[in-house]
Amino acid sequence: MIKEQFIRNLGIMTEEEIQKLHRTTIAIAGCGCIGGFSAGLLARMGIGTFILADPDVFDVSNINRQCAATHHTVGQKKVDALKNHLLSINPYLEIICYANGVNEENAEAFVNEADYVIDAIDYFAFPEAVSLHRATRKKNLFVTTAVALGFGTSVLTFSPHGVKLEEYIGLPEDISIKDLKGQTFPPAGYSQSLPAYATEDKLTEWLSNGTIPTISVGQALGPGVLVSQLVLHVLGRKKPPIVPESYQMQFE
Template identity: 65%
Template sequence: MKEQFSRNLGIMSEEDIDKLQGATIAIAGCGCIGGFAAELLVRMGIGKVRLSDPDTFDLTNINRQCAATHLTVGRPKVAALRDHLLTINPELEVSEYDSGVNESNADEFVAGADYVIDGIDYFAFHDAVALHRAARRHGLYVMTAAALGFGTTVLTFAPDGVTIEQMAGIPEDMPIEALKGAAFPPSGYASQLPSYVTMEHVRTWLDNRSIPTISVGQALGPGVLVSQLVLHLLGRKTPILVPDSYRIQFED
């Protein structure tokens, strides 16, 4: 066991830490959810990560995304997050998919992983469905989170449980190509909106393809997600599975 993980002892055993060191987490999306989740996992001792994202950082990402700084604006998100994670653990094994995850490479991306994190952009729902379908084929859990203002919702999909298609109300055999332009229904993340959000706000944000979000909500989600993932990986606790979810909302 490395000294840098010694403060885990008492909460985890040496055997637990060794198990984390041998685990592989496939993280699709290196922005809000994926970036913070990756950092938490690496600080906890996860030894291998796969990172995917086709985008580069811009100034509007700095308010909430883990590796977004004035030094990384213009850099590919995968490369910037990789470099950040390697400063935390230089021995971390990182696989990079800088063209993102899609129907053509989703099986390769998840094969041999222990868990999958879906941090794919909300407006790339078709790629998220491709990721979930590949995870189901490989018998893997998929965890995702969404932030709304000061709160968050965390969803965990079991490989043999309720699917993302069922949650979205679409056929499970619908071709990925036919899903382009579709989106996961906001009601799947929050049955009750905060008082400062109306459905008119939501419709406008979706039409403009720009959803307002802040750092705390984007940090809460990965914190809950990683807690549930690690506890499940260590055999301590089964995560809350969809259609149920873990929700935190500090404003009503």
């Protein structure tokens, strides 16, 4: 029987599809912007189990765009704050937390019980993202990621049998995680056309300062597209664009 809070999902999804989502486990690496909003949407869609990872805590500067970031959660571990937020949506959720984040040592354990993986790892933690992608390929899982581009977004889904993350951005496939230290995902890899306010000079300046400007709408658009594609894929209705193809939405 469908719980009352999911009754309005009926009609768009069948009872069998809602039950399938309840039996689905989503691993989300990164509990801030993309990860937090994605988790909230998935919880309202009826996903039953989450595996969350993030080593960071919320600070005041996160409040402009991150799902569980409020003045009440400043100083809290992101995994704990997001877990509490999700349980306030559905107290019957099963949630496993990795409070030290995802890394080369634990990535395989992190995805071991997952059905689908979301890569929402911080932009400047690229070695950890590569570790996550390598673990998903070993487990034969799809991994999807999104980036906020000001007033827009791009969403990329990697198949375990398709183009690898390393290959996509032009790195040797056998490069060691140690040798990736200081490496970042090139912005051009997210989008064929960056917004006018993100010029090459601006990007270079932002990256050198270690802070990329970002606002709430892009961080909401990305998860909206990502979760739609993920759920339709899980339900067997429609396969998302697979890298090297991607989905982009941009408002200037």
